[in-house]
Amino acid sequence: MTKSVAHFLELESSFGAPNYLPLDIILERGEGTWVWDILGNKYLDCLASYSALNQGHCHPKLIKAVEAQAKTLSLTSRAFRNTELPLLYEILHRFSGKDMFLLMNSGAEAVETAIKIARRWGYRSKGVEKDKAEIIVCENNFHGRTTTLISFSSEETYKKDFGPFTPGFKIIPFGDPLALEKAITKNTVAFLVEPIQAEAGVLIPPDSYLKSVESICKKANILLIADEIQTGLGRTGERFCFERESVKPDLITIGKALSGGYYPISAVLGDKHILELMEPGSHGSTFGGNPFGCAIAKQALNILSEEDLISKSKELGIYALEKFRKIDSPLIKDVRGMGLLIGIELNVSARSICLKLAREGILCKDTHDTVIRFTPPLVITKQEIDFAVEGFRKVLK
Numbered sequence: 001m002t003k004s005v006a007h008f009l010e011l012e013s014s015f016g017a018p019n020y021l022p023l024d025i026i027l028e029r030g031e032g033t034w035v036w037d038i039l040g041n042k043y044l045d046c047l048a049s050y051s052a053l054n055q056g057h058c059h060p061k062l063i064k065a066v067e068a069q070a071k072t073l074s075l076t077s078r079a080f081r082n083t084e085l086p087l088l089y090e091i092l093h094r095f096s097g098k099d100m101f102l103l104m105n106s107g108a109e110a111v112e113t114a115i116k117i118a119r120r121w122g123y124r125s126k127g128v129e130k131d132k133a134e135i136i137v138c139e140n141n142f143h144g145r146t147t148t149l150i151s152f153s154s155e156e157t158y159k160k161d162f163g164p165f166t167p168g169f170k171i172i173p174f175g176d177p178l179a180l181e182k183a184i185t186k187n188t189v190a191f192l193v194e195p196i197q198a199e200a201g202v203l204i205p206p207d208s209y210l211k212s213v214e215s216i217c218k219k220a221n222i223l224l225i226a227d228e229i230q231t232g233l234g235r236t237g238e239r240f241c242f243e244r245e246s247v248k249p250d251l252i253t254i255g256k257a258l259s260g261g262y263y264p265i266s267a268v269l270g271d272k273h274i275l276e277l278m279e280p281g282s283h284g285s286t287f288g289g290n291p292f293g294c295a296i297a298k299q300a301l302n303i304l305s306e307e308d309l310i311s312k313s314k315e316l317g318i319y320a321l322e323k324f325r326k327i328d329s330p331l332i333k334d335v336r337g338m339g340l341l342i343g344i345e346l347n348v349s350a351r352s353i354c355l356k357l358a359r360e361g362i363l364c365k366d367t368h369d370t371v372i373r374f375t376p377p378l379v380i381t382k383q384e385i386d387f388a389v390e391g392f393r394k395v396l397k
């Protein structure tokens with residue numbers, strides 16, 4: 001096999017739809033917080049595949065779970081039952097405190113599913129008039145790329161020439177409880193929100209925003225849907241980001257780190273009186289809840305607890321924030337974050353800085369032109385954080 005970078009780049013640019021603009025680094029191996037390219041260069045992974053790799057690359061326990069289940073049973077479809085799905089339910093119940101779950105594959109599918117569930121609850125429990133349900137969302141949201149989800153995006157590049165769009169959504173500013181209060185009508189069934197807007201550039205709402213939102217939703221009898229696909233599962237130093245304000249959303253979407261990077265698996269978690277409205281035939285997915293994915297998810301969740309990765313994320317997040325804030329560079333505009341979800345806002349193009357960081361052995365991704373996301377696997381050590389901070393310091397000089 002040829003190891004020429006040019007060869008791979010040529011194949012990709014000839015045959016791949018150009019919907020991504022990756023750095024020209026071709027990775028072939030990963031272990032923990034580190035990845036290696038085909039030339040043998042080693043990099044500290046400070047993106048962790050958008051927080052899908054909270055457990056780190058190729059975690060030995062996940063390899064074991066993958067191998068064992070791959071040899072045993074991969075797919076049953078939901079026409080039949082399997083052993084892994086109910087066992088995953090049990091773990092999800094213990095982990096989240098929620099009492100009913102619906103398994104899907106990608107994050108976008110989990111959000112789509114939550115939207116269907118909320119609408120159904122609106123018609124059947126709240127008594128909203130047929131086909132009138134409204135869901136309130138926030139400006140700068142990111143919930144995935146399906147036609148319905150981009151329908152309520154405020155990002156022009158996500159939407160351009162993809163219309164017509166799905167109706168039934170209302171966009172309000174993020175972090176503003178009053179705007180929510182004003183936007184609610186008799187047809188509102190839910191408020192869908194990311195506890196921290198990660199894709200938008202790690203935007204953290206004001207203190208007690210989530211708490212206010214929770215009480216507004218309760219008072220107006222609408223569902224609070226927390227999209228924890230990126231912020232959940234330890235990323236922000238809590239099991240779920242909303243926990244820092246002791247909020248209890250009605251529905252929660254998770255994905256990404258739910259499989260520790262091995263397999264697309266996502267879920268909607270919720271209360272029984274809501275999820276039980278999804279009777280047989282109302283929704284489904286050929287691969288949703290398959291034994292292979294569930295066996296991996298069970299282990300991925302176990303690793304978070306066994307290795308104490310959630311409190312580690314909190315502690316190391318504080319450490320990393322302080323270190324990044326100490327970098328004395330006029331190019332840094334702001335450093336913000338919670339747990340190991342950290343955004344470094346620059347006065348210059350973040351992509352050019354990411355290119356230079358890669359030369360220092362640090363893989364980072366720009367988001368929204370001027371923000372670099374520092375979201376390494378939660379298994380990162382203090383020494384590795386120091387290495388990343390030193391790289392930033394050098395590049396920003």
Ligand SMILES: *Cc1c(COP(=O)(O)O)cnc(C)c1O
Nearest residue numbers: 106107108142143144227229230
């Ligand atoms: C990544 C992400 C999604 C979409 O997940 P996919 O698996 O890419 O479909 C949805 N919501 C949030 C907050 C995300 O970060």
